[in-house]
Amino acid sequence: MNTKRTLLIDHVKEHATIYIFMTILFLTGIIFGAIIVNSMNFVQKQDLFFYLERFFGDISEEEQVSSHEVLKSSFLYHVKYLFMLFVLGLSVIGLPLVWVLLFLKGLVVGFSVGFMVNQLGANGLFLASLSVAPQNLLVIPIYIIAGSLSMIFSMILLRKLFSRRVSQPVLQPFGKYAAVFASLMVFSLAAAAMEAYVANEAMEMFIKSLYNK
Numbered sequence: 001m002n003t004k005r006t007l008l009i010d011h012v013k014e015h016a017t018i019y020i021f022m023t024i025l026f027l028t029g030i031i032f033g034a035i036i037v038n039s040m041n042f043v044q045k046q047d048l049f050f051y052l053e054r055f056f057g058d059i060s061e062e063e064q065v066s067s068h069e070v071l072k073s074s075f076l077y078h079v080k081y082l083f084m085l086f087v088l089g090l091s092v093i094g095l096p097l098v099w100v101l102l103f104l105k106g107l108v109v110g111f112s113v114g115f116m117v118n119q120l121g122a123n124g125l126f127l128a129s130l131s132v133a134p135q136n137l138l139v140i141p142i143y144i145i146a147g148s149l150s151m152i153f154s155m156i157l158l159r160k161l162f163s164r165r166v167s168q169p170v171l172q173p174f175g176k177y178a179a180v181f182a183s184l185m186v187f188s189l190a191a192a193a194m195e196a197y198v199a200n201e202a203m204e205m206f207i208k209s210l211y212n213k
Helices: 002-014 016-039 042-060 067-089 092-120 122-131 133-162 171-211
Strands: none
Touching (some): 002 016, 016 092, 016 133, 042 092, 042 171, 067 092, 067 171, 092 122, 092 133, 122 133
């Protein structure tokens, strides 16, 4: 146990720059998402808010999707996204796409929260805290770790391509790479469950309280 902890600490220290870079990239996406909300004109905001209100109306009229369906769709989404990051990490040329995917993930979070707060004020902030924050407490670290590992493995492959020394087998680092991604997918199931059974239920209760006053 102590050996694994030491290896983990050494790994984080060795690649701290990459983890910091990916965290900053994700946070930049969140900031840009909020900026996009503020740059939208009145008509664009009203059009988007119209669809949001229809969604709220469906929930208040008991037409919401079941928690089981939310769990299934959310988990499949996370698995597909993580699998893309995994595959892109296997090719050096896919590294820029890893950055783009992580940035876009932050952009979606920033835009979602920013739009709800912009349109609903304090209620929007509370709604975002109930519907967006719970699962993202797990999802955000998962995606930052996944993106960082993709970048680290791509750089390992790059060094092997340009190294003049006898190439070392890549099978062992690949095995560790695949094992960690499999673990991240398992953790994403916990995030999907939190979204389905905590965030979704809390959001429904709050929206019904607003619309059924």
